[in-house]
Amino acid sequence: MNHRPVTSSTPRRRLATLAALLVALVPGLLLATALPASAHAALVSSDPADASSVETLPDEVTLEFNESIADPAYVVVTAPDGVRVNSGDAAVAGPQVTQALDAQGLALPAGTYTLAYRVVSADGHPISGEQTFEVETPTVADADADAADAAQTDETAEGAGNGDGGDALSTVLLVAGVVAVFGLGGALVLRARRGGSQ
Numbered sequence: 001m002n003h004r005p006v007t008s009s010t011p012r013r014r015l016a017t018l019a020a021l022l023v024a025l026v027p028g029l030l031l032a033t034a035l036p037a038s039a040h041a042a043l044v045s046s047d048p049a050d051a052s053s054v055e056t057l058p059d060e061v062t063l064e065f066n067e068s069i070a071d072p073a074y075v076v077v078t079a080p081d082g083v084r085v086n087s088g089d090a091a092v093a094g095p096q097v098t099q100a101l102d103a104q105g106l107a108l109p110a111g112t113y114t115l116a117y118r119v120v121s122a123d124g125h126p127i128s129g130e131q132t133f134e135v136e137t138p139t140v141a142d143a144d145a146d147a148a149d150a151a152q153t154d155e156t157a158e159g160a161g162n163g164d165g166g167d168a169l170s171t172v173l174l175v176a177g178v179v180a181v182f183g184l185g186g187a188l189v190l191r192a193r194r195g196g197s198q
Contacts, residue, residue, distance in 0.1 A: 001123040013125070014178075016170060020157075025149075031179070040121050040123065040125045040127065041065045041066060041067045041069060041119070041121030041122070041125070041127055042065065042066050042127070043063060043064070043066075043096075043127070043129060043166075044064045044065060044066050044095075045063075045064045045066055046061065046062065046063050046064065046115070046131065047061065048061065048133040049133070049134070050131035050132065051131070051132060051133070051134075052133050052134070053133065053134040053135075053136060054133060054134070054135055055136050055176055056135065056136075056137045056139070057085065057101060057103060057108065057113070057133075057135050057139055058101060059100065059101060059114055060099060060100045060101055061075065061077060061098070061099050061101065062096060062097070062098050062099075062101075063075070063096070063097040063098075063117055063119075064095060064096055065095045065096075065097070065119070065121075065123060065127075066095065067122055068094045068095050068121075068122050069092050069094070069095060069096075069097055069119045069120065069121065070092070070119070070120040070121070070122065070124075071120075072089060072090065072092070072094040073090045073092050073097045073117070073118070073119040073120075074117065074118045075090045075097060075115065075116070075117045076100035076115075076116045076117075077099065077101055077113060077114070077115050078113065078114045078116075079109065079111075079113055080109050080110075080111035080112055080113065081106045081108070081109055083106060083108060085101045085103060085108065085113075086099050086101060086102075086192060087100045087101060087102035087168075088100055097117070097119060099198070103139045103142075105141060105142030106139070106141060106142075107138065107139060107140060107141035108135075108136055108138060108139035109138050110134075110135050110136055110138045111134065111135065111193065112132050112133075112134055113132065113133055113134070113135055113191055114130060114132050115131050115132065115133065116128075116129070116130045117130075124184055162168055
């Protein structure tokens, strides 16, 4: 009579329980791993948009993030010739950062403008990046600014001319004074000699 070995179902139950626990824990582990990465702010959109083209240099640029940004934020916009056109400090309103631009009366070329930013998310994590946009029409220099510069140059030249004239007059008067002194001295010496010879 053959006896079959008696097998226990306990190890199988343990393996099944362990497998069920692993299946239940995997989504939790994946979620816990993803949370820190998604906690940091990220740039959602910008105006002008990255790699977009605009007709003229805008008055401001705007960055939109997926969560609130701490104040202050830093935005620098540079023209193709290296001139910075950002004006004042960036304004922060929740997830939006706005930076005013000003050509400052300068003639700026058309071409690729670079926008660089550095902000801090609500959890204290710094975020920085860079993007570009094209300006199709160059900025013409402010005529008032040119006129003011020309007037200042004329005043400087006129002042320099007056100064030169004053120096020349002083020199002439000094020479005339010296000649007069020597002439008077010579006349006195000559008179003294004539008086002594009589």
